[in-house]
Amino acid sequence: MIQEKTNTDSQTATNKNVPVIEIKDLYKSFGKNEVLKGINLSVNKGENLVILGRSGSGKSITIKCLVGLVVADKGEIKVFDTDITKIDTNELNEIRIRIGFLFQNAALYDSMSVRENLGFTLKRHVKGLSPKELELEIREVLENVGLADAIDKMPSELSGGMRKRIGLARTLILKPEIVLYDEPTTGLDTITSREISELLLDIQKKNKTTSIIITHDMACAKHTSDRLMILKDGVIHAEGSYEELEKSDDEWVRSFFS
Template identity: 80%
Template sequence: MIQEKTPINGISRVDTNAPVIEVKEIYKSFGKNEVLKGVTFSVNKGENLVVLGKSGSGKSIAIKCLVGLVEVDKGEINVFGTDITKLDNNELNKIRVRIGFLFQNAALYDSMSVRENLGFTLKRHAKDLSAEEVENQIKDVLESVGLSEAIDKMPSELSGGMRKRIGLARTLILKPEIILYDEPTTGLDTITSREISELILEIQKKNKTSSIIITHDMPCAKHTGDRIIILKEGIIHAEGTYEELEKSDDEWVRSFFI
């Protein structure tokens, strides 16, 4: 059953109760450093899950495990119903192409224009597209992030907020079903951070994406998250909505909301 949630800025939040990601008891160590200690969580179709935690709590490692960039020592990671821990690299790549990853620094190629950055990404995965189709898709995705005028700019000519938007455009051009955001508002001013948070919600509504958002930015967490989990020393210490966790009896949990 689809449950409509309270609209935020006119955007209706939807929970379909259908997990697209199920992580079960994953463990990961680097030498004697135990980073993940039996982490279990799920993400429903169309849901934005925010992951909070102090530095070193395992947040970034957890999402890298979801796309096979880091191999777990033990546990199960079901993505679209398939346990990716049992896949070879070719099978894993078929899953990865359905997942978008927005890195902290947007990871643009500095020697390429915006058009070339987006075209390079698209042509790597859709080799049969004509030049006209590539150009149309580039223009469409730039319009969706509000930066049509930046098509011929170089990354060095872009502000931090614009780089984030172009990085997001490069993720969206492959039409992912899941998006992993790693600190999407880091280094941005308050107004630009709010704009990126609103864009995350617009993408959720328009493309029906499921997302995991790692952030230290509490306004971003409040604005974008349908649900929040908090990692502490490699385990999930708390889970709930922003409002529930803000009122937690646990002093450590409440410290995130001060």
């Protein structure tokens, strides 16, 4: 296993002793298929961690375990200093409200307009908002993702990049402290992928979010990461900055960058 020193920006360095996510010895199997074989990682407050790995390496399973969508077989998963493997459903739901999750397909409700999609999420979790307050929250988050004019559109009227942005808006409307991105640029053209990557950075800076980004897109990884981890055979095989891993002595690690 390669362990390489990480170079981070000043914000991350300031928060280096404030991990908001800590995973220790995480194991998960599906029948005889051992997917995770002892994952260990931590993410600092305000940091963007990118996780790379071949298909089936367990990247998405790792973050699904992190929010309890998949139950781990063994291990410790601390979020905001609470081990989510040892709490009940009500406590888990309180933590989930503080975490945003952007799925690959944006997961919008096709029968609802953009306004309705965002309003449904907000009303479900925030009680007592007046219609005016609800509208202001919706318009603000759409401004943040650059799609204020799409408020009355249906998902079928949106391009792939727009759907990603609306999915992100729905994630951000609850003002999460942690955001988990599962392949945020998959299926998008190069220019739109770059725009989404820029948006992820803007969100980190504006909202001071902590993020884990699962991606195959090396341009996205380079642009958004404070630190990279690469999964191989169910464990973290390499860790470091983009520049460090790109120059790694490990040929398999370098293959991601070629």
